[in-house]
Amino acid sequence: MNFELLKEAIIKRAAELGVTDYEIYYESSSKSSAETLGHEISALNSSEAGGICFRCSVDGKMGYASTQLMEITEAEELVERALENGRYTEKDDNVGIFEGSPEYVRPNVNEFKALSPEELKSVALSVQKATYGADRRVVDGTQSQVESISETVRIVNSHGLDLSNSVGINVVFAEAVVEDGGEHQNDYIIKEYGKMSDCELAKTVVEGALSKIGADSVTTGKYNIVFDAVQMRTILGVFTGAFSAKTAQAGMSRLAGKEGEKIAADFVNITDDPMRDGTPMQAYFDAEGVAAFRKDVVRDGVLVTLLHNRETASKAGCVTTGNASKVSYSSPIDVKPHTFCIEAGDYSEDELLKLADHGIYINEVKGLHAGANPVTGDFSIESAGFLIENGIKTVPVKSFTVAGNFFELLRDISALSDKVDIGFSGIGAPAVLVKNMSVAGK
Amino acid sequence: MLEKRLLEDLLSIAVSTGADFAEVFSEKTRNGSIRLLDSVIESIGDNVVSGVGIRAFLGTKTVYASTSDMSKESLVRCAGSVAAAIGDKNIKGSVKLTEKIFPNIHPVSVVPSSADMKLKCELLKEACGAAREYDSRIVQAMGMLLSVDHTIQIANTEGLLTSDRHIRTRMAVNATAADGSEMQSGSFAPGRGMGLETFELFPPREIGLTAARQAITNLTAMPCPAGKMTVAIENGFGGVIFHEACGHSLEATSVGTGTSQMCGKLGQKIAGDKVTAVDDGTIPGAWGSVNIDDEGNPTKRNVLIENGVLKSYMVDRLGSRRLGLPMTGNSRRQDYTFEPTSRMTNTFIDNGPDKNEDIIASIDYGLYAKSMGGGSVNPLTGAFNFAVSEGYIVRNGKICEAVRGASLIGTGAEILMNIDMVGQNLATGQGMCGSSSGSVPTDVGQPLIRVSEITVGGSK
Numbered sequence: 001m002n003f004e005l006l007k008e009a010i011i012k013r014a015a016e017l018g019v020t021d022y023e024i025y026y027e028s029s030s031k032s033s034a035e036t037l038g039h040e041i042s043a044l045n046s047s048e049a050g051g052i053c054f055r056c057s058v059d060g061k062m063g064y065a066s067t068q069l070m071e072i073t074e075a076e077e078l079v080e081r082a083l084e085n086g087r088y089t090e091k092d093d094n095v096g097i098f099e100g101s102p103e104y105v106r107p108n109v110n111e112f113k114a115l116s117p118e119e120l121k122s123v124a125l126s127v128q129k130a131t132y133g134a135d136r137r138v139v140d141g142t143q144s145q146v147e148s149i150s151e152t153v154r155i156v157n158s159h160g161l162d163l164s165n166s167v168g169i170n171v172v173f174a175e176a177v178v179e180d181g182g183e184h185q186n187d188y189i190i191k192e193y194g195k196m197s198d199c200e201l202a203k204t205v206v207e208g209a210l211s212k213i214g215a216d217s218v219t220t221g222k223y224n225i226v227f228d229a230v231q232m233r234t235i236l237g238v239f240t241g242a243f244s245a246k247t248a249q250a251g252m253s254r255l256a257g258k259e260g261e262k263i264a265a266d267f268v269n270i271t272d273d274p275m276r277d278g279t280p281m282q283a284y285f286d287a288e289g290v291a292a293f294r295k296d297v298v299r300d301g302v303l304v305t306l307l308h309n310r311e312t313a314s315k316a317g318c319v320t321t322g323n324a325s326k327v328s329y330s331s332p333i334d335v336k337p338h339t340f341c342i343e344a345g346d347y348s349e350d351e352l353l354k355l356a357d358h359g360i361y362i363n364e365v366k367g368l369h370a371g372a373n374p375v376t377g378d379f380s381i382e383s384a385g386f387l388i389e390n391g392i393k394t395v396p397v398k399s400f401t402v403a404g405n406f407f408e409l410l411r412d413i414s415a416l417s418d419k420v421d422i423g424f425s426g427i428g429a430p431a432v433l434v435k436n437m438s439v440a441g442k
Numbered sequence: 443m444l445e446k447r448l449l450e451d452l453l454s455i456a457v458s459t460g461a462d463f464a465e466v467f468s469e470k471t472r473n474g475s476i477r478l479l480d481s482v483i484e485s486i487g488d489n490v491v492s493g494v495g496i497r498a499f500l501g502t503k504t505v506y507a508s509t510s511d512m513s514k515e516s517l518v519r520c521a522g523s524v525a526a527a528i529g530d531k532n533i534k535g536s537v538k539l540t541e542k543i544f545p546n547i548h549p550v551s552v553v554p555s556s557a558d559m560k561l562k563c564e565l566l567k568e569a570c571g572a573a574r575e576y577d578s579r580i581v582q583a584m585g586m587l588l589s590v591d592h593t594i595q596i597a598n599t600e601g602l603l604t605s606d607r608h609i610r611t612r613m614a615v616n617a618t619a620a621d622g623s624e625m626q627s628g629s630f631a632p633g634r635g636m637g638l639e640t641f642e643l644f645p646p647r648e649i650g651l652t653a654a655r656q657a658i659t660n661l662t663a664m665p666c667p668a669g670k671m672t673v674a675i676e677n678g679f680g681g682v683i684f685h686e687a688c689g690h691s692l693e694a695t696s697v698g699t700g701t702s703q704m705c706g707k708l709g710q711k712i713a714g715d716k717v718t719a720v721d722d723g724t725i726p727g728a729w730g731s732v733n734i735d736d737e738g739n740p741t742k743r744n745v746l747i748e749n750g751v752l753k754s755y756m757v758d759r760l761g762s763r764r765l766g767l768p769m770t771g772n773s774r775r776q777d778y779t780f781e782p783t784s785r786m787t788n789t790f791i792d793n794g795p796d797k798n799e800d801i802i803a804s805i806d807y808g809l810y811a812k813s814m815g816g817g818s819v820n821p822l823t824g825a826f827n828f829a830v831s832e833g834y835i836v837r838n839g840k841i842c843e844a845v846r847g848a849s850l851i852g853t854g855a856e857i858l859m860n861i862d863m864v865g866q867n868l869a870t871g872q873g874m875c876g877s878s879s880g881s882v883p884t885d886v887g888q889p890l891i892r893v894s895e896i897t898v899g900g901s902k
Contacts, residue, residue, distance in 0.1 A: 037699055040503070044527045047508040047779045049493060067490040068510045069470070074490070081488055088559045090482035117527060141701040141822065177701060177822060186701070186822045217897070220669045250479055251582045252618050254625060330489035332477070367827035370816035371849045371899075375618055375627045380666075380849040380899040382827035399825065401849050401899025403668065440668030440899040 003028075003050070007156060009075040010054060014158075017079060021097045022056035023157040025287070027329035033147035034120035036128040038140060041121050051329040054078045055097075058086025062093040066330035095310040099159040101291035107275040107282035112168030114148035115193065123172065123193065130202035131176050138206055141177035141186070146170070146193065155289045163289055169280040169424070170194070174201050178209040185212040190424070192280060208363075215384065215396035217441035224359030225402060225437045226352050226388065229421035231365045232429035235379070236342060238372045239406045240427065243270075243297060244323075244335040245312035252375050254407050255303060263303045264410035267345060270298035272307065272323070274338035279422055287333055288324040295321055297340070301411075309335050341428035345416025352433045354391035355415050360439065361386045361393050362402065377406035380440075400441035409434055443605060444468050444494070446539055448514060449597040452496060453537040455521035457599055460529030461498035461505075463759075465598040466521075467736065468494045469778045471590060472555045478566045478585040481574065486559070493778040496521050498528045502763050506781040539603035544733050544740050547726055550609045552638035554589030562587055562638070565646045566613065572650035573617045577658050582618040583650060587611075588633075596738035604738045610729065610883060611640040612872065615650050619657035626663075626846065628656025628831070633872040633883070636727045656813060656832050659844050666833060666848035666900030672808035673850065673893045674801050674836065679814045679871025681886035683893075684719055684791050686817040686826040687854040688712075692746055692754075693772070694761020694784040695878060696821035703824040703855060704752065712752045713858035716794040719747040721756055723771055723787030729872040730788040730885040737773040737782055744770050746789075747858075758784040776880025783879045790887030794864025798890045801863045803839040809848065809898055810834045810841050816873065824854035827899075849899040857893060865890035 003026055014022050028050035035043040053066035056079070063086020065078045115123065128144040150168030155161060170193035177186045187208030189201055196204070227235065241247045248256035255263060264270075274292035275282045286292050288310055296304045308316065309324035312335060325336035353361065364384040372379035380403035386393040415433040422428030444452075449466050456464035475487040494517055495508035505527040507520045554562065566587045573583035588611070595605040612633025619626050630652040634640040675683055688704075696702035704712070713719070723741025725731050734740055737759050744754050757765060758773035761784045774785035802810065810833065817828025830848040834841045870887035 042503055043781070044505045045507070045781060046523060047495075049508070049510040049779055051489075051510070062485070064485060065488045067492070069490050069492040070511060084559070085486040085488055088483060088563055089486055091479075091484045139700075141699055143699070184703075184822055186820070250584070251620070252584075252627075254623075330473075330487060332485040332487060366820070366825075367816075367818035367829070367849075370818065370829040371827060373627060376625050378847045380829070380847050382825070382849070382851045382899070399851060399853070399897065401668070401827070401851055401897070403847060403849075403899055438668060438900070440897060442670060442897070 006052065006070055006075045009072045010079060013076040013079040014056070017083065019056045019079060019083065021158055022054065023097045023155060025053040025329055026154040027051055027151065029149065029151045031147060031149045032117065032120060033145055034124040035143065035145045036124045037143055039128065041124065044117065052078065053329045054082045056082050056086065057093060057096050058083055060092055061086050061089040063089060064332055094314050097157050097159060098161065098288045098290060098310060100161045100289065104284055104291050106284050109282055112150055114150055114168060115146065115170050120146045120148065127172060127174050127198050127201060130198040131174055131206060134202040134206040135178065135210060137178045137180050137210065139177050139179045143175045145173040157289065161289050163285050165283055165285065167281045172201060174205045176205040176209045178206065178213070180213045183213055185209045187212065212384065212396055212398065215398040217399040218360065218397045218439060219442060220440050222436050223439045224356040224433065224435045226356050226359065226361045226431060226433050228361070228363045229417065229419065229429055229431045231362050232432050233421060233423055233427045234365055234368060235406065236429050237425060237427040238368045238374055239377060240337055240340055241374050243307050243337065245306040245308045245316060246335040248306055249312055249315055254377055255306065258303050259305060261303055262301050264298055264301040265413045266301045267416065268298055268301050268410060268413060269296065269343040270341065271295065271343060272297050272337045272340050276339040279339050279426065281424070281426060283338060286322045286324040287326045290320050290322045290324060292322040292338060307335050307337055309333055337426065339422060339426045339428065341420055341422060342430060344418050344420050344430045347415050347417055349417050349431050352415055352417055352431055353388050353393060356388050356433050357391055359388045360397060361388050379404060379406060400439050403438045403440065443595045446603060449603065450537045450539055452517055452521040453597060453599050454535060455518065456496055456498045456524045458533055459525040460531035460533060461500050463499040463599055465497045465596065465737065466494060467778055468595040471592045471777065474555055474589040476562055476566055476587040478570050481570065483563050491777055494520065495778040496524050497781060498524045500528050502760065503528065504760060504781065508779045537599050538601060539597055540601050541603045543604060546733055547724060548635050548731055548733060550637040553591065553609060554611050554637055555591040557638055565641055569613060569615050569646035569650035572647040573615055573654040576651055576654035577619070579619045579621050579658060579661060580617050580654050581620045584616045586614045594736065598738065602738050604734060606733045608635065608732050609637055610635050611637055613646065613649055615653040617653040617657040619661040621661055624661060626657055626660035628653045628660060631872060633729045634727050635729055635731045659832055660846045663844035663846040666845035666898065668898060668900040670895050670897050672805050673811055673896050673898065674805060674808065675811045675891050675893065676813065677867045677869040677889050679886060680811060681790050681871060681888035682814050682817055682828055682873065683857070684888060685786065685789055685884070685886045686819040686828055687824070687857045689786050689789050690819050691821045691824055691854055692756055694755055694757040694765055697755050698761040698764035701822045703822065707752050710752055711750050713747050713750040714861040715750045716864040717747055717750050717858065717861050718745070718792040719790065720745050720792055721772065721786055721789045725788050728788045728870065728885050729883050730786065735771045735773040736775045739769055739771045739773065741771040741787060756784045756786065758782060774879060774882045776882055780880040785877060785879060785882055786875060786884045788870065788885035788887065790868065790870060791864065791891065793866045793868045793889050796863040796865050798865040798867055801865055801890055801892045802836060802841060804863065804892065805836040805839060808836045810836045826854060827851045845900070847900060851897050851899060857896060860894045860896065861891050862894045863892035
């Protein structure tokens with residue numbers, strides 16, 4: 001059953017039931033991957049999945065229903081279920097279904113080419129071979145995986161809007177397990193295919209694992225901390241909800257009502273750009289079909305705007321920032337950034353270390369889903385990295401927590417590195433120096 | 443569900459190039475969600491997940507393909523892609539399936555997907571209303587009522603054809619408390635492998651009050667001091683310590699690939715003498731229970747650790763081949779898009795010999811972790827972390843002031859040996875556990891325990 005036939009069935013049923021304000025949101029994805037263990041391919045996976053969400057205005061409320069079952073009878077029931085769900089929904093919907101933006105600018109990226117099954121296997125084996133070859137201390141348990149992922153989102157609505165966006169990415173994952181003197185350590189790396197050679201990937205991940213050998217905890221106390229770019233964007237990712245007007249309007253963000261106020265150090269700039277150069281997962285419209293665009297969220301430390309969808313903008317008396325989102329096709333409309341990034345500063349990472357003088361360089365944070373509170377900003381997270389002594393990285397350290405509050409951290413940033421790292425989730429940051437943070441160890 | 447004849451054909455195709463085993467997993471799941479915010483029903487979600495996953499084995503090599511397109515042509519194509527990827531022989535043969543239905547030990551009284559929507563909305567309003575009424579400083583109570591009605595069918599080349607229907611219900615309330623610029627939150631999210639009768643065990647009002655009480659406690663709590671200390675961890679969700687510190691390292695997923703700290707330790711002493719730990723997927727109506735696992739094996743009660751000695755891993759079919767150990771009914775997956783692997787079900791430290799009051803009285807200075815958040819672990823090194831969502835300082839054997847922002851870190855090997863007192867009030871807490879086969883419902887549990895020394899990460 002293809003989408004066009006289902007779409008027609010849904011439109012017909014909607015007309016029969018007198019539904020005039022509706023949207024059909026279709027999401028399909030295709031994934032294939034190859035995994036290695038030892039020196040062989042251990043697993044090959046592939047999946048094709050698609051789902052439809054139908055939402056419609058019902059007496060001033062919004063009703064939703066969704067399905068992966070691509071059958072005509074199911075398509076018809078979808079309209080009935082959405083109507084029924086809308087009748088029990090109590091929140092007023094003041095904006096309805098979107099009529100369309102005046103103009104849409106498509107991203108300027110090359111068409112995605114998924115790796116073939118043979119290529120997936122060949123790349124996985126090649127990365128695995130390079131990882132084993134990088135050091136004699138690499139042992140079994142070492143794994144590589146290569147995955148091709150592509151997704152298409154299509155929005156068709158009762159106002160004649162018909163938008164479609166397809167994105168894709170080939171990803172290489174490598175995990176090195178090393179053993180030295182009876183101690184096992186591991187490290188992993190995830191990169192877009194083609195961004196690093198097999199040897200570079202292998203060298204990075206093996207050096208990462210080896211550097212942890214012999215690590216000890218640190219003495220409890222206050223330390224100057226340098227978070228590398230990956231850890232900083234990981235921490236930022238936990239707290240992006242605070243920049244959502246929906247969260248703020250629910251009274252669950254400390255940034256509520258802070259537009260125009262200083263919320264970060266003077267030199268901190270945060271942008272949200274749906275079509276940022278070099279990012280593979282670009283989108284030219286949001287989950288309501290609003291044209292997406294680049295915006296400053298924080299400029300020179302001042303909060304310029306929260307992120308809005310049409311509903312939160314209507315409540316706040318402003319215009320949407322094109323940040324309507326859905327976690328998956330079946331989710332209600334929410335708010336989320338596209339590519340959300342703390343922009344680079346002026347210092348090289350070595351200069352950050354010099355500025356820190358004495359402290360800890362953190363290149364691993366874990367368990368943020370538990371150790372960080374997105375509402376309050378409080379965090380206490382398991383970390384690992386290196387001691388900084390006289391401005392350089394020295395011995396490896398592990399098994400300590402670094403604690404603080406994200407909103408205070410934004411204000412307390414002393415310096416930013418000159419290079420950002422953007423993850424596949426669309427969150428980016430440079431390395432940062434924050435002085436005098438609480439560390440708990442031995 | 444798929445016709446027996448079609449399943450036989452799909453399996454025959456999947457092994458036609460030399461695979462020594464194949465399996466077809468078919469699923470239809472109805473997920474319901476009602477969300478409450480600002481005291482009104484904000485949205486009602488209603489999603490049907492439907493699809494098929496086909497897997498073939500050749501020794502320990504696996505190929506897995508899945509599709510949401512249930513047409514015969516698509517499924518034949520899917521089986522063909524599995525066959526093409528696993529081998530290059532040309533073997534003609536047929537598979538004969540015999541249907542086997544395992545007894546349902548998790549009966550449901552009120553099926554949520556067919557219950558009155560108004561009633562479900564009222565249950566949620568009752569919970570969030572109670573949270574708001576608890577204290578004027580509660581500024582938001584967000585609630586979710588979630589239900590899953592999950593039907594699976596499994597067929598394999600050993601001739602097994604079986605199916606099962608599993609229903610789960612859960613309510614989550616997150617309360618936000620504010621006083622001036624200070625803001626804290628509290629949450630409670632109990633669930634059961636049952637229908638709406640879940641709320642006879644957990645009255646909605648109590649769910650809301652528990653979340654609100656925690657938010658208000660945290661609002662007035664002081665930042666937690668940091669450092670090594672003795673910690674008493676309360677029952678229920680406190681069992682996440684075992685889940686993270688040890689449970690994941692006992693899954694064949696990591697043991698079978700040599701990436702677990704527990705490799706080769708069967709029969710060895712790995713925990714304090716008072717520690718007996720169990721994974722039991724057969725507990726009637728429990729959150730992590732199922733009649734059969736996602737490979738069609740009935741779930742079991744597996745004693746993992748007995749008086750400190752490692753007795754068993756949790757083993758799926760692939761893990762069984764890798765380790766040469768029998769399967770334990772622990773194969774699980776989020777849905778048909780994931781290849782199943784060994785996962786926990788209801789995992790807990792069993793009751794021990796100590797009286798709860800003696801455990802608190804034994805601590806001169808330490809932390810009483812009344813309520814825990816989630817955590818994570820590196821199974822290779824055993825390094826784990828987890829968050830304390832409600833904690834108190836213990837001084838001279840007495841529970842004193844509340845503290846917030848604490849987390850506990852350590853390694854599984856050392857923490858298990860440091861559990862030196864085990865109480866008698868075993869209870870469980872519900873979680874969604876994320877791993878390579880997706881997010882699956884698991885119960886964690888324990889009685890009150892004492893850990894003689896652990897690193898507490900705090901902000902003071």
